[in-house]
Amino acid sequence: MSHGYAWLPNRMRAETGGTVRTRLLGRQTVALRGPEAVGFFYDEQHVVRTSALPDPVLDTLFGQGAVHTLDGDAHRARKAMFNALLRAPDAPAVLAGHVGWRWREAVAGWGRERVVLFDESARVLALAVCDWVGVPLTGPAAAELAHDCTAMVDGFATPGPRHLRARRARARQEEALARTVLGVRERPEPELKSSALETLAWHRGQDGNPLDPRTAAVELLNIIRPTVAIAWFATFAAHAMHRWPHQRDLLRSESEKGYAEAFAHEVRRFYPFAPFVGGLAARDLNWRGEDITQGTLVLLDLYGQNHDPALWDHPYRFDPHRFTTGAETLDHLIAQGGGDPAGGHRCPGEDITVTALAVLATELAGLDFAVPDQDLTIPLSRMPTLPRSGFEMSLS
């Protein structure tokens, strides 16, 4: 982890065959990349998730008992609930509507003060997602929730104070949301659920019983936390507009249909966020002539694949136009996992992420703002990383 985002791509460059053997957290590890590797990795007969994620990651980022840790029928049942909520045809637009509205409300309050875009967008996203899931939230609670959600992400891959902050943030929010779930269950169960909160509160597991309140809270947070985490991409979007001002002009002019979505895809591809995903070899396997023994940790190199010159022309050039020419390129983009979100573990929040990010990027491009001197370097040795300043700006 201390080598950061360059670790796997560097190792991949040094090896032939696109496979790296190493040790991670004391375990034998094999890392793969490439479209074929995606198919191999997401086949449940090859790689399973139960017991793959260590407690330091579960106690900060995902939560114990989260959908990320399930396999087989248990995963299918839980994932179907997430897909029904997050991949419903109108879900991305409705949530993005809340994001746009909460953003304009926040900007109206900025005046000429200097603001840190990362903090502001996290708060906006916290308010928007809570509007959407049906969790009531006031202004100060939104700031606290945003702070806790970003802490959970910030502290998952590092020991020390950041990790402790992440654990405390998760414990606090799980406790609060478990109480919210119990509050919902004090009322009779409605036949038609009117919100994600109600759906989760009454969701029945394989045993036919509602989830225990803590697990329901974990899964509610698995909608709220990653939505708040879109703040990372919003900050990278601002960085791209600052670094390449013609991007801001292209977003402003709206002359190209679909440009904001293409820009959002390129932000997800170009900037470093989720480094890799992992699971355990379900049995003895063979990948391109390499033996992988049962129980080996198998990683799929997300960041590396998104910058693989075999898949992307000039991968270190920021160019949203690579996503305006056809769907083929999208198959190679695995910023939020690969495979099929319906059956496998791929992120069910991708459309929400792209739609919300496109709205935030368009809103930001439409503002007249100044960017004072600050440290905008993005250290690749830090995980997760961000422009060091969080992107300070002020309306001009």
Ligand code: HEM
């Ligand atoms: C901020 C941008 C996001 C990134 C970078 C991201 C990334 C990921 C990644 C890498 C995975 C794991 C895929 C795998 O295990 O193979 C994942 C899974 C998941 N994501 Fe996202 N995600 C984002 C946004 C969202 C949003 C907005 C939501 C919900 C509204 C969401 C909900 C989930 C859930 C529930 C899973 C678990 C899926 C499963 O295990 O079946 N994510 N995400």
